[in-house]
Amino acid sequence: MTAYDPRMTPANGHAAAYELRGLVEATRYVKGTVRTVQQPLVNLSDSPRGERSSQLLFGEAFRVIDERDGFAFGQSLRDGYCGYVIAGALTRQEAATHWVAAPATHLYPKARLKAPPEVAIFFGSHVRVTSDLGDFKKISTGHFIPTGHLQSLRARFSDPVGVADMFLGTPYLWGGSSRWGIDCSGLVQMALVACGHDCPRDSDQQRGVGRELHPDEPARRGDLVFWKGHVGFMSDDTTLLHANAHHMAVAYEPLTQACARIAAGENGAGSGDVVMRRRVETGR
Structure with a gap:
């Protein structure tokens, strides 16, 4: 069969994406399940417990093709890059409304500047805003993010x-x-x-x-x-x-x-x- 770049081919021998039937060898062919990253960062590795090839950010979508032994194999929807992530870093798919356009931002437990933030997420992370409180926006996790750190999903920089x-x-x-x-x-x-x-x-x-x-x-x-x-x-x-x-x-x-x-x-x-x-x- 034709050789494909493994970085961009959602197939690991156990399973392959259904569109690859007849193109790559696999035990089964699946549509896959799109899930959302629920950690600030998760490594995308070339094998389970292997070396880091890339990273996925909070709120990004990952198409799971195969899951076993605590790892999910699949494909990032950001760029089509394939690899393994810790399965526990993923949750059900959620549609985002905004993205983080600051180098990093804190997730506040309350819409108050002095409220001790619980965690930070990074530039490019995706979130779903559920309410606008002016200086802060509440997201689907129940946390609050400074409004100035977010852009609507389609907003882009020019430089x-x-x-x-x-x-x-x-x-x-x-x-x-x-x-x-x-x-x-x-x-x-x-x-x-x-x-x-x-x-x-x-x-x-x-x-x-x-x-x-x-x-x-x-x-x-x-x-x-x-x-x-x-x-x-x-x-x-x-x-x-x-x-x-x-x-x-x-x-x-x-x-x-x-x-x-x-x-x-x-x-x-x-x-x-x-x-x-x-x-x-x-x-x-």
């Missing part, structure tokens, strides 16, 4: 670099997708999605986003620069904004400096010379 800048100083975390920790492709994905652009999870997949720049085209804000295993945003024509293992954080860096360091093998993730530059048109 991906401005979004990425909100993560400045965030610790580098392989497979991370939040202010708690993020990697290079996670930063690019979160910024582009927040601006209304579809964007896959990994840097090799992101080489298909936008259009490739000609070698003589000058760089501008928002352009993507790719190395083998690494990606970052140009914040202007000379400066890179990227999550990287050299700084172990999201940081600004002169492009020439980053190129020299990565070519010398000092990045920790990414190697060699620049392999591609791409431009995602913002419509502005």
